[in-house]
Amino acid sequence: MDFLLEVRRLKKVYKDGTEALKGIDLSVKKGEFVAIIGPSGAGKSTLLRCINLLVKPTEGEVYFNGYNILKASKKELRNIRREIGMIFQNFNLIPRTTVIDNVLNGRLGYVGTLRSCCGLFSKKDKEFAFELLERVGLSDKALKKVEELSGGQQQRVAIARALAQTPKLILADEPVASLDPVTADNIMEYMFDICKKDNIAFVVNLHQVEFAKKYADRIIGIKKGIKIFDNVQYFLSEDIINNIYENEEKSKISISNTTQMDMKVFTSEITY
Numbered sequence: 001m002d003f004l005l006e007v008r009r010l011k012k013v014y015k016d017g018t019e020a021l022k023g024i025d026l027s028v029k030k031g032e033f034v035a036i037i038g039p040s041g042a043g044k045s046t047l048l049r050c051i052n053l054l055v056k057p058t059e060g061e062v063y064f065n066g067y068n069i070l071k072a073s074k075k076e077l078r079n080i081r082r083e084i085g086m087i088f089q090n091f092n093l094i095p096r097t098t099v100i101d102n103v104l105n106g107r108l109g110y111v112g113t114l115r116s117c118c119g120l121f122s123k124k125d126k127e128f129a130f131e132l133l134e135r136v137g138l139s140d141k142a143l144k145k146v147e148e149l150s151g152g153q154q155q156r157v158a159i160a161r162a163l164a165q166t167p168k169l170i171l172a173d174e175p176v177a178s179l180d181p182v183t184a185d186n187i188m189e190y191m192f193d194i195c196k197k198d199n200i201a202f203v204v205n206l207h208q209v210e211f212a213k214k215y216a217d218r219i220i221g222i223k224k225g226i227k228i229f230d231n232v233q234y235f236l237s238e239d240i241i242n243n244i245y246e247n248e249e250k251s252k253i254s255i256s257n258t259t260q261m262d263m264k265v266f267t268s269e270i271t272y
């Protein structure tokens with residue numbers, strides 16, 4: 001089985017000594033929708049940031065589309081990065097700029113430095129950006145400034161910007177955490193629909209277990225930098241959820257007593 005993304009024994013120790021990731025393995029297939037759940041501080045954001053090198057891993061390997069990202073040349077890395085879109089909790093758009101210009105920013109990896117500095121995009125790029133806005137139901141907002149849009153609309157602009165990169169993988173870090181439940185569900189639906197129709201893999205950090213269960217092909221549970229669950233939602237029992245989210249004191253007991261054993265149990269049913 002060829003995976004689009006393979007993460008092996010990934011470790012991250014921050015400068016202050018915090019061990020955010022303690023040897024994570026994970027694989028993602030083309031067009032797969034994977035949710036990552038875990039309590040605050042578990043290492044979810046660090047994991048996504050290590051995958052696209054916003055954060056430099058301390059140890060381990062990350063393979064994307066067959067390339068070892070950590071050993072890629074500058075040119076290879078540029079090509080890899082444009083095939084990995086990012087979606088953030090706070091949208092990371094340019095608020096005082098128009099919606100269409102924000103979407104066009106997703107094309108920056110494909111235009112030359114001079115043209116990108118001047119914001120000179122081809123007619124084809126502009127048409128593509130409009131098509132993407134149509135797809136996320138925002139073609140009528142193309143010339144509005146982003147700051148005039150609601151949170152849900154801004155996240156749809158961010159989705160369109162990620163799609164403008166024509167990515168193979170989209171990493172979404174808490175994409176619905178700052179939205180009301182109905183809008184959040186709507187954004188999840190957009191992402192899932194795009195994943196399946198365009199065969200783009202999604203790795204989505206989520207606080208809401210119910211969204212992970214509703215949309216993800218596979219759920220990964222992380223706790224204290226260790227993967228303790230990796231399976232389809234059917235196997236995510238209440239006990240496992242409690243284990244992932246249990247309080248600090250209890251988790252110390254369970255980590256020291258059962259980590260290796262539980263990992264085997266929780267991941268033994270994976271079928272690709």
Ligand SMILES: Nc1ncnc2c1ncn2[C@@H]1O[C@H](COP(=O)(O)OP(=O)(O)OP(=O)(O)O)[C@@H](O)[C@H]1O
Binds near residue numbers: 015018020038043045
């Ligand atoms: N730049 C940093 N320097 C030092 N420690 C950091 C840094 N960024 C994150 N950490 C620590 O690494 C651990 C994992 O943090 P991370 O943000 O990856 O967790 P998370 O699961 O995404 O949490 P949340 O759901 O609250 O966003 C935490 O203990 C956090 O305090």
